[in-house]
Amino acid sequence: xxxxxxxxxxxxxxxxxxxxxxxxxxxxxxxxxxxxxxxxxxxxxxxxxxxxxxxxxxxxxxxxxxxxxxxxxxxxxxxxxxxxxxxxxxxxxxxxxxxxxxxxxxxxxxxxxxxxxxxxxxxxxxxxxxxxxxxxxxxxxxxxxxxxxxxxxxxxxxxxxxxxxxxxxxxxxxxxxxxxxxxxxxxxxxxxxxxxxxxxxxxxxxxxxxxxxxxxxxxxxxxxxxxxxxxxxxxxxxxxxxxxxxxxxxxxxxxxxxxxxxxxxxxxxxxxxxxxxxxxxxxxxxxxxxxxxxxxxxxxxxxxxxxxxxxxxxxxxxxxxxxxxxxxxxxxxxxxxxxxxxxxxxxxxxxxxx
Amino acid sequence: xxxxxxxxxxxxxxxxxxxxxxxxxxxxxxxxxxxxxxxxxxxxxxxxxxxxxxxxxxxxxxxxxxxxxxxxxxxxxxxxxxxxxxxxxxxxxxxxxxxxxxxxxxxxxxxxxxxxxxxxxxxxxxxxxxxxxxxxxxxxxxxxxxxxxxxxxxxxxxxxxxxxxxxxxxxxxxxxxxxxxxxxxxxxxxxxxxxxxxxxxxxxxxxxxxxxxxxxxxxxxxxxxxxxxxxxxxxxxxxxxxxxxxxxxxxxxxxxxxxxxxxxxxxxxxxxxxxxxxxxxxxxxxxxxxxxxxxxxxxxxxxxxxxxxxxxxxxxxxxxxxxxxxxxxxxxxxxx
Numbered sequence: 081x082x083x084x085x086x087x088x089x090x091x092x093x094x095x096x097x098x099x100x101x102x103x104x105x106x107x108x109x110x111x112x113x114x115x116x117x118x119x120x121x122x123x124x125x126x127x128x129x130x131x132x133x134x135x136x137x138x139x140x141x142x143x144x145x146x147x148x149x150x151x152x153x154x155x156x157x158x159x160x161x162x163x164x165x166x167x168x169x170x171x172x173x174x175x176x177x178x179x180x181x182x183x184x185x186x187x188x189x190x191x192x193x194x195x196x197x198x199x200x201x202x203x204x205x206x207x208x209x210x211x212x213x214x215x216x217x218x219x220x221x222x223x224x225x226x227x228x229x230x231x232x233x234x235x236x237x238x239x240x241x242x243x244x245x246x247x248x249x250x251x252x253x254x255x256x257x258x259x260x261x262x263x264x265x266x267x268x269x270x271x272x273x274x275x276x277x278x279x280x281x282x283x284x285x286x287x288x289x290x291x292x293x294x295x296x297x298x299x300x301x302x303x304x305x306x307x308x309x310x311x312x313x314x315x316x317x318x319x320x321x322x323x324x325x326x327x328x329x330x331x332x333x334x335x336x337x338x339x340x341x342x343x344x345x346x347x348x349x350x351x352x353x354x355x356x357x358x359x360x361x362x363x364x365x366x367x368x369x370x371x372x373x374x375x376x377x378x379x380x381x382x383x384x385x386x387x388x389x390x391x392x393x394x395x396x397x398x399x400x401x402x403x404x405x406x407x408x409x410x411x412x413x414x415x416x417x418x419x420x421x422x423x424x425x426x427x428x429x430x431x432x433x434x
Numbered sequence: 435x436x437x438x439x440x441x442x443x444x445x446x447x448x449x450x451x452x453x454x455x456x457x458x459x460x461x462x463x464x465x466x467x468x469x470x471x472x473x474x475x476x477x478x479x480x481x482x483x484x485x486x487x488x489x490x491x492x493x494x495x496x497x498x499x500x501x502x503x504x505x506x507x508x509x510x511x512x513x514x515x516x517x518x519x520x521x522x523x524x525x526x527x528x529x530x531x532x533x534x535x536x537x538x539x540x541x542x543x544x545x546x547x548x549x550x551x552x553x554x555x556x557x558x559x560x561x562x563x564x565x566x567x568x569x570x571x572x573x574x575x576x577x578x579x580x581x582x583x584x585x586x587x588x589x590x591x592x593x594x595x596x597x598x599x600x601x602x603x604x605x606x607x608x609x610x611x612x613x614x615x616x617x618x619x620x621x622x623x624x625x626x627x628x629x630x631x632x633x634x635x636x637x638x639x640x641x642x643x644x645x646x647x648x649x650x651x652x653x654x655x656x657x658x659x660x661x662x663x664x665x666x667x668x669x670x671x672x673x674x675x676x677x678x679x680x681x682x683x684x685x686x687x688x689x690x691x692x693x694x695x696x697x698x699x700x701x702x703x704x705x706x707x708x709x710x711x712x713x714x715x716x717x718x719x720x721x722x723x724x725x726x727x728x729x730x731x732x733x734x735x736x737x738x739x740x741x742x743x744x745x746x747x748x749x750x751x752x753x754x755x756x757x758x759x760x761x762x763x764x765x766x767x768x769x770x
Contacts, residue, residue: 182708183450183747188525188534189467189507190457195747197708237532241709281532 084302085328085353098419108227109395110161116142144219154412157225160216168229169237178202197239204256230276231292254295273307280313286321311394316344323351331355333393339378354383357393359407366406372414381430440762441498444570445742452483467507470516495759498568501557510572511580514538538581544599551606566611573617574636597636604643613646624661634668647671649699653740656684674699676740689727701740710753713760
């Protein structure tokens with residue numbers, strides 16, 4: 081069952097004027113500054129005299145710039161745009177003993193991914209994200225959200241050489257994620273998002289994700305907000321099952337298909353808070369504030385305003401950087417305008433009031 | 435006596451240098467995928483990559499040599515994706531995998547194209563008669579299933595047209611020993627009652643265009659009983675069966691209950707996992723099947739990966755080819 085969604089109040093800015101508060105956030109990834117790619121190439125060139133310390137400085141600089149870019153866009157909670165991560169499975173597999181890499185495999189066309197193999201029991205060694213979080217928190221003026229690739233996706237998008245099945249591998253990985261989250265919480269993290277895109281392709285495995293979430297939140301304070309993000313799938317195949325998951329917030333991508341699936345979540349009543357995608361991350365055309373306000377109101381069909389979070393559909397890293405920024409800025413602006421209209425009683429809420 | 439033949443269903447991973455070179459030359463977006471009128475530079479890169487994967491098969495010691503299907507950006511939908519009267523529409527998921535292809539929309543008559551024949555001829559030039567060539571095509575049902583028909587009008591008509599198209603392609607193939615028709619859709623999205631009986635007829639149309647041994651290779655699991663029973667009407671040398679999938683008992687049941695072809699291709703190596711099975715394990719898997727189907731005295735047993743191997747990193751793909759060749763050679767002539 082849901083945890084404690086009311087923990088969202090800790091993210092309400094002290095100077096928030098409106099009575100209503102729609103929590104604004106992002107899913108995680110953001111376009112990398114062009115110079116960061118150049119710097120990475122330099123660091124791999126032995127003749128370029130560009131050492132690891134210089135590369136680490138470049139990562140810090142990029143994380144600082146993008147964290148501040150998120151703040152300028154007007155978000156209530158921010159991330160560093162995942163500047164230190166190249167790919168959502170590879171990043172973690174490199175840090176988990178038990179994984180090995182054999183080379184790139186095709187995803188589609190000439191797009192490849194270094195799909196790792198699990199060759200022995202997975203284990204926890206060094207923290208995965210502690211440095212990233214501590215740095216971002218040190219430069220951010222807003223609360224920092226931490227996205228983590230979920231254990232089901234880490235299991236499903238790897239070759240499994242060592243475990244009997246995906247389920248047993250996912251549960252072992254979930255225990256590692258739990259250890260990581262505990263470390264992050266000790267360091268001050270209060271908002272953690274578990275990304276499980278693999279569930280969209282194999283929705284019948286929702287029970288594995290549910291049990292994995294149980295393991296992830298074991299021993300985690302209810303003051304820590306736990307979000308689950310699932311994108312690009314048929315949500316009717318995992319709803320209402322997700323109502324039983326131990327989460328505070330469920331983050332969905334629905335803008336992409338024009339909210340065709342929004343009614344899926346209306347019956348039975350939606351239990352966690354809803355984090356709704358209100359800008360499309362696969363369309364380089366920037367939605368107007370007016371259009372995003374209409375998208376936000378789709379969420380009010382499912383939950384009352386005090387339970388609605390707004391975010392882009394998914395990570396925005398494939399968009400041009402200026403487009404990504406403008407979408408997020410328009411999104412934050414739209415949220416503030418909707419709050420004002422709610423305060424003024426100008427918006428009708430179709431969702432059941434609690 | 436049963437002859438053991440080591441082979442693969444083709445669709446290999448590109449060598450890593452070719453992944454980089456071709457993504458630079460072609461680009462990474464949907465519009466950059468293969469069109470059938472590639473630049474000289476792209477043709478040259480694919481030519482060098484083809485030579486490498488042919489060499490890999492000789493090095494491994496396989497008994498049939500495939501072209502590798504390295505140009506098939508859209509996997510087994512390729513023969514339609516490059517056709518003049520086909521438009522490549524939305525990106526679709528390739529079965530239950532984290533892989534995607536361009537959905538081919540057939541908007542005009544499927545005239546003969548010769549695209550696959552040209553690649554096969556280029557491969558054959560590399561090794562002449564040093565080893566037998568194996569051609570690979572999508573089976574008519576799977577190609578129909580992966581495409582969208584906006585020209586022929588009804589399911590049976592479309593299946594029949596696709597079968598005729600594939601038969602025309604086969605007619606222009608250079609001399610080949612074996613033809614694998616890849617039919618994963620028979621498992622993943624089996625035909626409805628109306629279409630099931632038309633599938634063996636469509637297969638026969640394609641098989642009738644060659645003197646080679648034709649293998650209808652199925653994978654991603656076991657065929658359902660009804661589809662299997664209908665497929666028994668096809669006049670082909672062999673079925674290809676997936677012995678890696680969890681539901682392999684169903685495959686044995688089908689063969690015992692409904693009979694099986696005189697030759698058989700057994701998908702004994704996992705084309706979707708980097709764990710490299712030993713030659714002994716591969717042989718045990720084959721015997722697990724042949725010993726439970728006692729009525730059959732197979733002429734040829736092909737030992738193969740269950741699926742295409744483009745899912746794998748190159749080093750593991752090569753290791754699987756070697757294991758298959760070793761498995762077939764362990765004790766070359768056995769009584770099944």
